[in-house]
Amino acid sequence: MKACFMGLGYIGLPTAIIAAHHGVEVLGVDINPKVVAMTNAGHLHIIEPGLEEMLRKAVDSGQLRAATQPEVSDAYFIVVPTPFKGNHQPDISYVEAATRSVVPFLKEGDLYVIESTSPVGTTDQMADLIFSLRPELKGKLHIAYCPERVLPGNVIYELVHNDRVIGGRDAASTERAKEFYSHFVTGTLHATNCKTAEMCKLTENSCRDSQIAFANELSIICDRAGINVWELIELANKHPRVNILQPGCGVGGHCIAVDPYFITAEFPTEARMIATAREVNNGKADWCAQKVENAILRFRLAYQRKPIVALMGLAFKPNIDDLRESPAIQITHAIITSNKDDAELLIVEPNIQQHEEFQLTDYQEAYNRADIVVFLTAHTPFRSLEWSKEKVILDFCGIFKH
Numbered sequence: 001m002k003a004c005f006m007g008l009g010y011i012g013l014p015t016a017i018i019a020a021h022h023g024v025e026v027l028g029v030d031i032n033p034k035v036v037a038m039t040n041a042g043h044l045h046i047i048e049p050g051l052e053e054m055l056r057k058a059v060d061s062g063q064l065r066a067a068t069q070p071e072v073s074d075a076y077f078i079v080v081p082t083p084f085k086g087n088h089q090p091d092i093s094y095v096e097a098a099t100r101s102v103v104p105f106l107k108e109g110d111l112y113v114i115e116s117t118s119p120v121g122t123t124d125q126m127a128d129l130i131f132s133l134r135p136e137l138k139g140k141l142h143i144a145y146c147p148e149r150v151l152p153g154n155v156i157y158e159l160v161h162n163d164r165v166i167g168g169r170d171a172a173s174t175e176r177a178k179e180f181y182s183h184f185v186t187g188t189l190h191a192t193n194c195k196t197a198e199m200c201k202l203t204e205n206s207c208r209d210s211q212i213a214f215a216n217e218l219s220i221i222c223d224r225a226g227i228n229v230w231e232l233i234e235l236a237n238k239h240p241r242v243n244i245l246q247p248g249c250g251v252g253g254h255c256i257a258v259d260p261y262f263i264t265a266e267f268p269t270e271a272r273m274i275a276t277a278r279e280v281n282n283g284k285a286d287w288c289a290q291k292v293e294n295a296i297l298r299f300r301l302a303y304q305r306k307p308i309v310a311l312m313g314l315a316f317k318p319n320i321d322d323l324r325e326s327p328a329i330q331i332t333h334a335i336i337t338s339n340k341d342d343a344e345l346l347i348v349e350p351n352i353q354q355h356e357e358f359q360l361t362d363y364q365e366a367y368n369r370a371d372i373v374v375f376l377t378a379h380t381p382f383r384s385l386e387w388s389k390e391k392v393i394l395d396f397c398g399i400f401k402h
Contacts, residue, residue, distance in 0.1 A: 001025065001180070004073035004105075006098040008035050008066060010046055010254070010322060011115065011148050012079030014155045017054050020064035022184040027073060028066040029101075039066035047321040047351055048155050069101070075111035075180055076102045078126075081254065082116045088261040090119045099126045103133050108140040111176050115148055117201050117255060119262045123194040127169060142176035144168040145194040147201035152320045163187040167197025205259035206274045211245050212256070213277035216284040219247035230401035249376050249396040250285035250327025252316025257281070257325040285327035288376075288396050289334035295372050295392050296343050303371075307343050310370035311335065312363065313377025313397070314349035321351040328376035332358070346370060350381050375399045 001024055005016040008030040020026040030036050038045045042056035058064035070076070080094040095116050106112070112130070114123055123145040131138045146166045150158040164181055166189055168174030178189045192200070215233070222229035233244045251257045260278050264271045292309070299307040316326035323329055332347060339345070346366040347358045354360065367373060367385050371392065375382060378397040387393070387400050395402060 001075060001183075002027065002073040003075040003077065003180070004029060004070050004102065005077045005079055006070065006102065007078070007080035007094075007116075008032075008039060008045075009079070009081065010152065011150065012077070013039065013044070013046065013055075014048060014051055014150070014159060015077070015079065015115070015148070016064060017051060017058055018156070018159045018184050020058035020061075021054055024063070024183055026058070026064040027071055028064060029068065029070050030066065031068060033068060036066040036068055039064075049153065050156050054156070070105055072105045072107070073110075075113070076106070078112075078114045078116055080116050082118055082258075082262075083254075084258060084261050084265075089265050090262045092118060092122055092125075095122060095126065096129065099129060100133075103130055106130065106134060106137060106141060108137065109142070111142045111144070111173075111180060113144050113146050113177055113180075115146055117147060117205075117259055117262070118145070118198055119266060120195050120198045120202070122198060123167070123169065142168065142173040143194075144173045144177040145197045146177055146181065147197065149204070152317065152322060160184055161187050163190060165190045165192060165197045165200050167192045167194040167200075169194050199263075202259045202262050205256045206263055206277070209251060209256045209260050209281060210273060210277040212248070212251050213280040215245045215247040216250070217280050218244070220284070220287055228402070230398055246398055247396075248284070248327070248378075248398075249288045249331060251281040252324065252326040252328070253322060254324045257316070281327075285330045286334075288327075288374075288394075289331045289338075291394055291396075292331070292335050292372070292374050293338055295394060296339050299371060299392065300342060307371040307392075308346065308369050309335070309339075309343045309372045309374065310346045310348060310361075310366035312348045312366065312373060312375045312382055312399075313379055314347070314355070314358070315351055315377050315379070318378045318397075319351065319380055321349075323349075323352075326377075331374075331376060343372075349377075350379055 003024050004027045005012050006029050008028045016026045016028045035045050042059045044052045078098045080098045083091050085091045127143050149162045166177045174191045219229040260274050264275045311332050314328050346361040348363045348366045374394045375397050382399050
């Protein structure tokens, strides 16, 4: 079997590598020539432990190669971004563009699968598009939706061992998709229809968003009440049926910070709690920015000079280089905009070498120099730092849990 993966990002590339590692001939397609060149050279353009070695082996063996255009294959996987447009409306233009690019290569019996997180009905919509352009293929393709469930930093294990939900437009499509994923997935493959599979992905991340919103709202309440939220959550979680998550400075990433909007956009009247959770998590970033601004003002009044402020972390979660929808980025922008003349800002992100907008500083240097330290992302290296009473420390992600 030859499989064509449209999109070599944080999900498409690892999935392509895993499939190639398990004997599938893989063509990875990306519109970015740099990504294609790096992939063909055996170099990752993302951070994922252990994956680069697997990529090199797949490329060296000829099981995987990358290109900027698709080719005739037996299976096509759409693994491209699905951001939202203004007013938080889903944008499936990348899915449509990728689909249009593979349409000329489709033939009877092929498998077409969308993995990109999508609004309910997207798979049917893309099927209609395919058949409008290739009417002779109607009823002769296997079309399904199969969302990923992976945790960055543990992708190799989870792509293989996690259960998958596979929803075909018909039973034959579901079975054909299950046949493909069984090449490398040892978890259970759960069969359903494409609309249910689409909603399942949105439901999973909306649930997580709501759970995080509870923790974030609790942290704001505890700050007002003078209670250590980290101690409180630890104690509350002693209850056998309570499992409160850890608060942070908001919610980021391409999944949890985006997927709930795919539900609220289509069901604005019904999705009340889901919409409120989004408001709480977005508001947490604003709240954190205001806390930093207040600390800068208090320092200037107390010492009659500009403080040095270290903003620690830009990624949306610990130990990755993914900055998509990161609340830490939002907070950093807010601080720069409001305090560029009132403080010297040191911006830290140990998982990237450079940033097109920010000048980065080594985390140890930034911590040593700073008067005010703002922990935005709980990267492991930050935990090696020692608490200092000489600094103002705003710990929004639980580095010290003071």
